Amino acid sequence: MADIFEPRGINKRAGDHRIDGWVGGRADTWSGHYLEAAASRAQADAYQMLADNAHAATIATQLRDKDAATARHEQAAAAGLSLLPLTPGIGMEIHGVDMANATDGQVNVIWDLLMEHKVVFFRNQEHTSREEHMAFAKRFADIGLAYGRQQALGANPDLGKHPEILKLYSDEARPFAAANWHSDVSWSDRPPLGSLLLSRKSPPVGGDTMFADSYAHWNNLAPALKEFLEGRVATHGRASRDEVEHPICRTHPVTGRKALYINPTFTNAIVGMEPADSARLLSELYAKMYSTPEYCCRFRWRDGSVAMWDNRSCQHYAVADFWPHDRFMERVTLLDRNEDNEVPFWIDLLGERHYGRVLTSEEEISTPIGGSTRTIMD
Ligand SMILES: O=C(O)CCC(=O)C(=O)O
Numbered sequence: 001m002a003d004i005f006e007p008r009g010i011n012k013r014a015g016d017h018r019i020d021g022w023v024g025g026r027a028d029t030w031s032g033h034y035l036e037a038a039a040s041r042a043q044a045d046a047y048q049m050l051a052d053n054a055h056a057a058t059i060a061t062q063l064r065d066k067d068a069a070t071a072r073h074e075q076a077a078a079a080g081l082s083l084l085p086l087t088p089g090i091g092m093e094i095h096g097v098d099m100a101n102a103t104d105g106q107v108n109v110i111w112d113l114l115m116e117h118k119v120v121f122f123r124n125q126e127h128t129s130r131e132e133h134m135a136f137a138k139r140f141a142d143i144g145l146a147y148g149r150q151q152a153l154g155a156n157p158d159l160g161k162h163p164e165i166l167k168l169y170s171d172e173a174r175p176f177a178a179a180n181w182h183s184d185v186s187w188s189d190r191p192p193l194g195s196l197l198l199s200r201k202s203p204p205v206g207g208d209t210m211f212a213d214s215y216a217h218w219n220n221l222a223p224a225l226k227e228f229l230e231g232r233v234a235t236h237g238r239a240s241r242d243e244v245e246h247p248i249c250r251t252h253p254v255t256g257r258k259a260l261y262i263n264p265t266f267t268n269a270i271v272g273m274e275p276a277d278s279a280r281l282l283s284e285l286y287a288k289m290y291s292t293p294e295y296c297c298r299f300r301w302r303d304g305s306v307a308m309w310d311n312r313s314c315q316h317y318a319v320a321d322f323w324p325h326d327r328f329m330e331r332v333t334l335l336d337r338n339e340d341n342e343v344p345f346w347i348d349l350l351g352e353r354h355y356g357r358v359l360t361s362e363e364e365i366s367t368p369i370g371g372s373t374r375t376i377m378d
């Protein structure tokens with residue numbers, strides 16, 4: 001496996017062998033550092049850009065045009081929206097939305113922006129009732145319980161009257177934050193496509209949420225590493241229940257782009273590797289994924305702020321630095337209306353889909369689609 005960990009880039013000296021786990025790019029060369037984030041945004045290959053100046057120049061032109069278009073925001077403006085990108089690659093704040101009264105045109109623009117920017121944000125939605133929160137989510141997707149289509153009734157005693165609203169309430173006595181990088185419920189065979197998270201009460205400072213770009217995570221792996229990982233599956237699970245296999249390189253069902261679909265919260269092992277090799281490779285991948293700020297954005301909450309994210313193209317981490325303050329979040333979980341697209345897959349060169357497998361599951365996978373979950377709970 002030594003070749004997988006070979007450094008690349010202009011500073012590489014003959015005979016160099018990195019043993020610190022760095023999986024390419026940033027530490028090797030300043031220009032690699034720049035090109036990786038750029039390549040990911042243009043869906044290009046940073047390694048090719050580094051080797052071929054003409055190709056890099058073409059990508060530079062594309063990115064100038066793309067960023068100028070983002071700055072003009074014409075499509076959004078036509079729908080009465082204005083945009084504030086958090087970073088060039090991930091995260092878009094959308095202003096002018098009222099979730100309770102959004103037009104169809106706005107819903108379409110928001111969906112397109114979500115596909116492009118992986119997570120979008122709204123401000124000033126504190127007036128939104130729980131019914132309106134759910135109704136807005138249903139304009140994009142089916143909605144489920146906390147864990148998607150699975151009932152998980154025993155796991156969350158706090159579901160109350162609105163079982164579709166996951167209440168993530170933290171205070172001095174009950175500190176809680178999802179302070180681990182993850183893509184939601186990846187231990188499920190049908191993980192939810194995304195979430196719509198509304199802040200009912202935000203701490204005066206702290207408790208931001210971070211998001212990281214899973215396309216960038218995949219795009220910027222060394223070619224040998226991509227070749228090694230593509231087509232392989234990893235096991236995901238939680239607390240020795242619910243083990244499933246998912247493709248490590250996941251093809252997004254809407255954009256067709258490839259994303260790195262592993263996370264340190266739920267991924268157990270890469271199938272077909274010795275446990276020690278798998279653990280080493282996973283930890284080296286995580287080291288790169290989570291120490292590269294160019295792949296991330298960070299959202300500062302206020303009361304009434306909303307984040308809507310796509311679990312297929314990004315991961316998130318709730319920063320646990322707000323204790324002893326209150327932080328009350330309410331989440332509606334989005335499920336793909338197209339059930340064929342719910343199960344993660346990888347598309348090979350011939351266009352064929354490859355899915356993982358369910359290994360063990362204690363959860364019933366019987367929650368009906370959409371609003372009928374309400375009947376079960378009430
Ligand atoms: O509290 C947050 O900011 C995010 C919590 C989380 O991980 C989730 O809702 O899926």
Ligand SMILES: [Fe+2]
Nearest residue numbers: 178182184316
């Ligand atoms: Fe989460």
